[in-house]
Structure formats: C-alpha cells, structure tokens
Amino acid sequence: MTRTVIAQGTFDILHPGHVHYLEEAAAMGDELIVIVARTTNVDHKEAPICPATQRRDVVDALEAVDEAILGHEEDIFVPIEEIDPDVIALGHDQHHDADAIEAELDRRGIDCTVDRAGAREPSEEDELLSTRLIIDRILERRG
Incomplete structure (x- = not known):
C-alpha cells in the first residue's frame, strides 16, 4: 500500500528552505x-x-516531488478530499494551525495525520531561506 503525503504552500521564489x-x-x-x-x-x-502555474511547474521539477498541482480556487480542502492522503506535511514555519486542520479533516471524514517538517538552518552566513528575505535583498541591492 502506498503512503501518500501532501505538502502545500505558495512556493513563490523557490529557495533551499522549500x-x-x-x-x-x-x-x-x-x-x-x-x-x-x-x-x-x-x-x-x-x-x-x-x-x-509557473510556481507549480518549478515545484513539479524537484526530484522529491511526484506531482505538483494547483490548489482549489475556493476551498483549499477539495484537493485533499480528492487525494485522500495518509499525511499532510506542514512546513516548520507555515502559519497553519495543525489542530484546526485536524478538526476540519475530521469534519470532512478524511483520516490522515498532520506532521510538521523540521527547520533548516542556513548553511552559510548569507544564505536566504525566505522569499521575503530574498525580495528584501534584491530591493536593497538593486532597488
């Protein structure tokens, strides 16, 4: 039996943290x-x-990803219902409330666990692990 994991996010400017x-x-x-x-x-x-679509295509190109799809335009739980995963993996700093997600999963009859990925520390002093920090540096240096 295949154990299916869902990860989700914006993935705007892909970086090592993603x-x-x-x-x-x-x-x-x-x-x-x-x-x-x-x-x-x-x-x-x-x-x-x-x-x-660009963000999806870049994420889909990553080796760790089996498939990247676009979220539903109105109800973010629709793809989760369709996929029926075993695990929803949250990023270590994502704003989502795991308890609220679990409650909504229960309400919809979706039986899966919610886990958080661990943090990744920068490997170099000036490595940027945040889209916001990348944009800030671009503006600082080129703005």
Missing part, C-alpha cells in the same frame, strides 16, 4: 503530492510575484 521542506515531506511516505496555492488564496502575506 527544498528542505519538500524533501522532509517526501521522507514521510512513498508518494509526495504538492498543492501549490492559487494567488487568490494567498491572504496571509503579500501576493506572490510569480503566477501559480
């Missing part, structure tokens, strides 16, 4: 499906720079 998260998520099972947020659903931070 790669670490997805590699840890992949290690939680046999198959990793990544749900890339639609721009309209990103309301907890600034809107993404790159279009959703």
Whole structure:
C-alpha cells in the first residue's frame, strides 16, 4: 500500500528552505503530492510575484516531488478530499494551525495525520531561506 503525503504552500521564489521542506515531506511516505496555492488564496502575506502555474511547474521539477498541482480556487480542502492522503506535511514555519486542520479533516471524514517538517538552518552566513528575505535583498541591492 502506498503512503501518500501532501505538502502545500505558495512556493513563490523557490529557495533551499522549500527544498528542505519538500524533501522532509517526501521522507514521510512513498508518494509526495504538492498543492501549490492559487494567488487568490494567498491572504496571509503579500501576493506572490510569480503566477501559480509557473510556481507549480518549478515545484513539479524537484526530484522529491511526484506531482505538483494547483490548489482549489475556493476551498483549499477539495484537493485533499480528492487525494485522500495518509499525511499532510506542514512546513516548520507555515502559519497553519495543525489542530484546526485536524478538526476540519475530521469534519470532512478524511483520516490522515498532520506532521510538521523540521527547520533548516542556513548553511552559510548569507544564505536566504525566505522569499521575503530574498525580495528584501534584491530591493536593497538593486532597488
């Protein structure tokens, strides 16, 4: 039986922190499906720079990812219902409340666990593991 893991996020400007998260998520099972947020659903931070299809295609190219799909435009749980995963892997710093996700999964009759990936520390002093920090550095140096 295949153990399916879902990871999700915006993945705007892909960086080593994203790669670490997805590699840890992949290690939680046999198959990793990544749900890339639609721009309209990103309301907890600034809107993404790159279009959703571009973000999906870049994530899909990563070795750890078996498939990357776009999220539902109105209900973020629709793809989860369709995939029926064994695990939902959250990034170590994602804003999601694991208890609230588990409650919604229970409400919808989806039987899976919610786990968090561990943090990745920068391997070099100036390594950037955040899209926001990358954008800030671009503006600082080229803005």
